[in-house]
Amino acid sequence: MGFSTDAIHVGQEPDPSTGSIVPPIYQTSTYVQEELGKNKGYDYARTAHPNRRGLERCVAKLEGGRAAFVFSSGMAGIDAVFRLLRPGDHVIVSQAVYGGVFRLATQLLAHFGLDFSFVDTSCLENVAKAIQASTKMIYVETPTNPTMIITDIAGVAKLAAERKLTLVVDNTFLSPYFQQPLALGAHIVVHSMTKYLNGHSDAVGGAVILARQEDTERIYFLQRSAGSGLAPMDCFLVARGIKTLAVRMAQHNTNGMAIARYLEAHPKVKRVLYPGLPSHPQHEIAQRQQRGFGAMLCFDLDGLEAARRLLNSVKLCSLAESLGGVETLISLPALMTHASMPPAVRQQIGITEGLVRLSVGLEDAEDLIADLDQALAKV
Ligand SMILES: Cc1ncc(COP(=O)(O)O)c(C=O)c1O
Structure with a gap:
C-alpha cells in the first residue's frame, strides 16, 4: 500500500465491538482478567494499551521499521535509546543537535558514565576520526535544529557498519514522508512526535523505531520499566494527526520553499539556511536522501536587537517554541x-543572537510573506 493509505489505516482498524471507524480512547489504567493469568492482551496501561499499540504499528510501518514504541x-x-548503552560507552553526537539532547547528554547521562563527543557529522572524515575503541553509537540529527545542517545518512551508515556501531537518526524535521533513515542504513530512528507526526500543536510525544530485534526487546523493556509510554488520549491525538501527514508535508514543503525564496531575496536578511535552496551547503545531499525539503528554515539578521524587533512585530507568525504544526511559529534559538547550550558552543555551531528560526505552517504563503514583510520593514 502507499504511504497515505498506511498512514490512515495501519493500526487504526475500526473497533470490532461497535463498528466505530475511529478506535476508541481506552482511558483505563487496568484490564480485568477473565481468570488468573488469562487476559485479552492487556493487563496494565503502563505496560501497553490499545491506543499505544495501534499508533506504534502505524509509525513502524511509515518508517519501514520492525517495531516502534511511543513515549x-x-x-x-x-533517553531510552541512550540507555541501551552501558557506563564507559562512548557516543558520537551531531554537534548542532537539539538543545534538549545536548542537555540530556552533558548534564544527566554523563553522570551515569556515558561519554559523548559532539562532532560535525556533516563531514564524514570528522565522524571517522572521532571513533574510539569504546564508541558504541553514532547519534545524528539531520537536518539539525535549528541550523539545518545535513548529514549524509548512507555515508555514516557505512562507517557504522564497518565499525559495528549503532546508528541513530533523529528524523523529526522531515518525518518519514520526506526521509526514511532505516532504508539508508540506520538502525534506530527517533522522533519528537510533538512536531510533524502529530502536526497540530496539541500533544507532546516521542517515537523510537527499530530495525533490529535485539533493540526492539530492550526498548520495550525500558519503556515499560521506566513507565515512559504515551498515554491513551495523546496516542489518539497523534494517530489522528498522522492520517493527514502526507498532504500536510506536501503543503509545508511548498510554503517552506516560497518563504525561503522570499527571505533570501530580502536585503535585511544576511543569510537563509533552507535545504531546498541551491545556496544551502548540503543542498545536493538533501536532494539525494530526502524526498522533499520540509518547512523548517533559519535566517540571520543583524544581531539581537534586529531579531527582537522582528519577533515583536510579526502578527500572523506566533512567537513560540516548538515546530511542525499547522500554524507558523517563529523563535530565537539562542534565547x-x-x-541550555553554553554560549561558546552555540557560537561554534552558528546559533548567533540574530539567528531566527521559522517553522512554516500551512497558512496561505502570501499572508505569511505579507506578515514577514511588514515586520522586516520595522527592523
Ligand atoms: C529535533 C528534535 N528532536 C527532539 C526533540 C525533543 O522532543 P520533545 O519536545 O517532544 O521532547 C525536539 C524538540 O524540539 C527536536 O526539535
Whole structure:
C-alpha cells in the first residue's frame, strides 16, 4: 500500500465491538482478567494499551521499521535509546543537535558514565576520526535544529557498519514522508512526535523505531520499566494527526520553499539556511536522501536587537517554541530552544543572537510573506 493509505489505516482498524471507524480512547489504567493469568492482551496501561499499540504499528510501518514504541515525549524516547548503552560507552553526537539532547547528554547521562563527543557529522572524515575503541553509537540529527545542517545518512551508515556501531537518526524535521533513515542504513530512528507526526500543536510525544530485534526487546523493556509510554488520549491525538501527514508535508514543503525564496531575496536578511535552496551547503545531499525539503528554515539578521524587533512585530507568525504544526511559529534559538547550550558552543555551531528560526505552517504563503514583510520593514 502507499504511504497515505498506511498512514490512515495501519493500526487504526475500526473497533470490532461497535463498528466505530475511529478506535476508541481506552482511558483505563487496568484490564480485568477473565481468570488468573488469562487476559485479552492487556493487563496494565503502563505496560501497553490499545491506543499505544495501534499508533506504534502505524509509525513502524511509515518508517519501514520492525517495531516502534511511543513515549511521553521525544526526549523520553531519546533517553531510552541512550540507555541501551552501558557506563564507559562512548557516543558520537551531531554537534548542532537539539538543545534538549545536548542537555540530556552533558548534564544527566554523563553522570551515569556515558561519554559523548559532539562532532560535525556533516563531514564524514570528522565522524571517522572521532571513533574510539569504546564508541558504541553514532547519534545524528539531520537536518539539525535549528541550523539545518545535513548529514549524509548512507555515508555514516557505512562507517557504522564497518565499525559495528549503532546508528541513530533523529528524523523529526522531515518525518518519514520526506526521509526514511532505516532504508539508508540506520538502525534506530527517533522522533519528537510533538512536531510533524502529530502536526497540530496539541500533544507532546516521542517515537523510537527499530530495525533490529535485539533493540526492539530492550526498548520495550525500558519503556515499560521506566513507565515512559504515551498515554491513551495523546496516542489518539497523534494517530489522528498522522492520517493527514502526507498532504500536510506536501503543503509545508511548498510554503517552506516560497518563504525561503522570499527571505533570501530580502536585503535585511544576511543569510537563509533552507535545504531546498541551491545556496544551502548540503543542498545536493538533501536532494539525494530526502524526498522533499520540509518547512523548517533559519535566517540571520543583524544581531539581537534586529531579531527582537522582528519577533515583536510579526502578527500572523506566533512567537513560540516548538515546530511542525499547522500554524507558523517563529523563535530565537539562542534565547529559547537552545538556551541550555553554553554560549561558546552555540557560537561554534552558528546559533548567533540574530539567528531566527521559522517553522512554516500551512497558512496561505502570501499572508505569511505579507506578515514577514511588514515586520522586516520595522527592523
Ligand atoms: C529535533 C528534535 N528532536 C527532539 C526533540 C525533543 O522532543 P520533545 O519536545 O517532544 O521532547 C525536539 C524538540 O524540539 C527536536 O526539535
